[in-house]
Amino acid sequence: MSTSVAEHETRHEALPARPKELAMHFDTLHQQYSTGKLAMWLFLGQELLFFCGLFTAYAVYRGNHQEMFHYAHYFLDWRLGGLNTVVLLTSSLTAAWSVRCAQLEQRKGLLITLALTFLCAGAFMVVKYFEYSHKLHIGAVWGSNFGVATADLPPALLEKYPGMTGQQLQLMGMGTFFAIYFCMTGLHGIHVLVGMGLYAWLFVRALRGHFNRRYYGAVDNVALYWHIVDMIWIFLFPLLYLIG
Amino acid sequence: MAGGIVEKPASGEVIHPKVHYLNASKGLKSWLVTLDHKRIAIMYLVAVSVALLLGGFWAVLLRTELLGPRDMILSNDWYNRAFTLHGAVMVFLFIIPGIPASLGNFILPMQLGAKDLALPRVNLMSWYLYVIGLVFFLAVLFLGGLDTGWTLYPPYSSGRDIQWNLILSYTAVFILGFSSILTGLNFIATMHKLRPKGMSMYHMPLFLWALYATSLIQVLATPVVGLTLGLSLVEHMFKIGIFLPQYGGDPVMYQHFFWFYSHPAVYIMVLPAMGVQSEMIATFSRKHVFGYKAIGWSSIAIAAIGFLVWGHHMFVSGQSPTAGIIFSLLTFFVAIPSAIKVFNWVATLYKGSIDFKSPMIYALSFIYLFGIGGLTGLFLASIATNVHLHDTYFIIAHFHMVMVGSVLTAFLGGVHYWWPKMTGRMYNETLGRIAAVMVFIGFNVTFMPQFVAGTRGMPRRYANYLDEFTIFHQISTIGAYILGAAVVLQAGYLLHSLFKGKKAPPNPWGAASLEWQATSPPDFHNFTEKPIVMGAYDFENWELVSEDAGYRLKREVVETGKSLSKVH
Numbered sequence: 001m002s003t004s005v006a007e008h009e010t011r012h013e014a015l016p017a018r019p020k021e022l023a024m025h026f027d028t029l030h031q032q033y034s035t036g037k038l039a040m041w042l043f044l045g046q047e048l049l050f051f052c053g054l055f056t057a058y059a060v061y062r063g064n065h066q067e068m069f070h071y072a073h074y075f076l077d078w079r080l081g082g083l084n085t086v087v088l089l090t091s092s093l094t095a096a097w098s099v100r101c102a103q104l105e106q107r108k109g110l111l112i113t114l115a116l117t118f119l120c121a122g123a124f125m126v127v128k129y130f131e132y133s134h135k136l137h138i139g140a141v142w143g144s145n146f147g148v149a150t151a152d153l154p155p156a157l158l159e160k161y162p163g164m165t166g167q168q169l170q171l172m173g174m175g176t177f178f179a180i181y182f183c184m185t186g187l188h189g190i191h192v193l194v195g196m197g198l199y200a201w202l203f204v205r206a207l208r209g210h211f212n213r214r215y216y217g218a219v220d221n222v223a224l225y226w227h228i229v230d231m232i233w234i235f236l237f238p239l240l241y242l243i244g
Numbered sequence: 245m246a247g248g249i250v251e252k253p254a255s256g257e258v259i260h261p262k263v264h265y266l267n268a269s270k271g272l273k274s275w276l277v278t279l280d281h282k283r284i285a286i287m288y289l290v291a292v293s294v295a296l297l298l299g300g301f302w303a304v305l306l307r308t309e310l311l312g313p314r315d316m317i318l319s320n321d322w323y324n325r326a327f328t329l330h331g332a333v334m335v336f337l338f339i340i341p342g343i344p345a346s347l348g349n350f351i352l353p354m355q356l357g358a359k360d361l362a363l364p365r366v367n368l369m370s371w372y373l374y375v376i377g378l379v380f381f382l383a384v385l386f387l388g389g390l391d392t393g394w395t396l397y398p399p400y401s402s403g404r405d406i407q408w409n410l411i412l413s414y415t416a417v418f419i420l421g422f423s424s425i426l427t428g429l430n431f432i433a434t435m436h437k438l439r440p441k442g443m444s445m446y447h448m449p450l451f452l453w454a455l456y457a458t459s460l461i462q463v464l465a466t467p468v469v470g471l472t473l474g475l476s477l478v479e480h481m482f483k484i485g486i487f488l489p490q491y492g493g494d495p496v497m498y499q500h501f502f503w504f505y506s507h508p509a510v511y512i513m514v515l516p517a518m519g520v521q522s523e524m525i526a527t528f529s530r531k532h533v534f535g536y537k538a539i540g541w542s543s544i545a546i547a548a549i550g551f552l553v554w555g556h557h558m559f560v561s562g563q564s565p566t567a568g569i570i571f572s573l574l575t576f577f578v579a580i581p582s583a584i585k586v587f588n589w590v591a592t593l594y595k596g597s598i599d600f601k602s603p604m605i606y607a608l609s610f611i612y613l614f615g616i617g618g619l620t621g622l623f624l625a626s627i628a629t630n631v632h633l634h635d636t637y638f639i640i641a642h643f644h645m646v647m648v649g650s651v652l653t654a655f656l657g658g659v660h661y662w663w664p665k666m667t668g669r670m671y672n673e674t675l676g677r678i679a680a681v682m683v684f685i686g687f688n689v690t691f692m693p694q695f696v697a698g699t700r701g702m703p704r705r706y707a708n709y710l711d712e713f714t715i716f717h718q719i720s721t722i723g724a725y726i727l728g729a730a731v732v733l734q735a736g737y738l739l740h741s742l743f744k745g746k747k748a749p750p751n752p753w754g755a756a757s758l759e760w761q762a763t764s765p766p767d768f769h770n771f772t773e774k775p776i777v778m779g780a781y782d783f784e785n786w787e788l789v790s791e792d793a794g795y796r797l798k799r800e801v802v803e804t805g806k807s808l809s810k811v812h
Binding site for chain 2: 031035038039045046047050051060061142143144145179180182
């Protein structure tokens, strides 16, 4: 890849029987693996803090505008949210399974579980796409752009509160809810897309036979990342969809 | 036999390495794709120096404008841009990455006796992210500048029509934040996983304790500002109504989020400076540092308490009085670990054999300037005084005493201290001392009058002022010129030393941490042989050969591979 990598490589030859996966500045594969894992946990720590800001914004606005959040839940379909929750939980299972397959050098199992995780992530994004496009279509969007015609209001909302108009909801500040909704789910969605990229990368590496029982850190670390993406959704789902 | 020093013990003659990390491979590409922490550190040093000069340029422009109470050289709009860019460039591009990413990057693995940081590719990536941030800020300059103040508060910032300079600024800070996070997690992983056998956490040099505490803040606080500026970017482009009141948002929430990072960021700046300080004070007192554990743990305490005090930036922002009182109380607590450090440095000096080399002059000015910066912080922590002094020059002087007086001083001291190790050359000691004294005088002349002007009501961020403040501003400007001249002088003799300087011995100062067992400049793999692991302040293991040949390990240490110290 680069001259300096080449230098690292040439220096290896002088040393006795180093595994080819072992970087020059580590003594053992285990040291290398545990370093990568520690770094990943630290990265997950920063991910949590990254989302914390949005959760705080959610808490503040929900505390200040409880009625707005109540009305808002009619716009979100808990069945679609629930479906996505199931899809993501399944992908977490396959992600964890892929780590086990890598440890046991089950090549076929590894490829299948990696592919399944990727597909589940894709399915999540497809559902998300339908949810988003419906909201954009009826005008249930952020800030002062919020403008849903009364005819487009969710039937359940009109049933419970007959006479409610889109105008009233707009004045109530529904735009702020959708600002938070789109920021939170959007940021989460970006993480899902990154996860898909990572799983595609792992799949290619697994296909080339890069992993073995002593060298599987990448599969392990991406799975850790994937679990936190899942976990954030586990909080988003009730906070956004089930608040009625 | 162990011992990484390349010298002949009998004659004391120093052998300078022919092949070292600087010439192990050649060509621009060998630098741009290097994974060597030392080269990345040098590239960081160059980049942050560019940022320092850029930020300094704006500072000199500002001070020149303030020579007289009416417009001098800048229009009011350009004055706003000048102070915004001065602040933003200095904070985000110089002080935050300055010491950890340049000096820390170079020294941290070496003080552990390791070959590299834990994640060399991540390290290179963090440098590239930094450079992208730097380029974005330069682009902002050509897109008409930025006039929101470095804090980018809405509605000054996001509540406008879409502007490229704002989009670039938000993106730049976001990217720089990511760079900082990656450096932080790399450092923590390295300190946990690459420490050699026989070196517990309590054997690490205090510089590493300081970097550890810094890294904790980098990893845990920076994502919050990343999110905040990410949201501001979305807000600016789509008017989503998170922070902008006209769309239903809350600008005070921006301030909470911003300071949740930006207050701990003050400790990202000052903790590494304190680490450099501990090394310099101990080395040039030739005495084991006093209160090692107290200094080490006070770094962690500062990092921890630093997370709980952000509200003291918002006493007049419409935060509830109760919150104000709590934040005020918590702020006083930060003074305790800070004072512990100062007392321990002073105690280290006591009965030490003090050597007034240039780095030591910076170290001594640090104690003085940080003392003033820290103590004026106590005035500002109490709400009533704070409300009176809010947004005056008193605040400006206070935080410059900490951020410039302490951090820049330690940065310059650290650059001088490790210059022989990094470059293999000695700078001119006489000029070094003159520059150090000029820096000290320059700071004081610049900022002491600002304390007085502030208490008499001179508000910050004004291009014009009442005639009665003229004298304070003029003295302050003269100080800034002295400081500027000192920096130019340093740049001159440091660059000169690269070509004409005397070759540096492995250990010119008699310092005891492991990096001094390597050659100057170090080998590509840092150490040609595994260094002898010893306490970072076991100065008794080293003996002076001569002024030119520096210090060497005592023969019995080389033979037994054990430290002579009985402190641990």
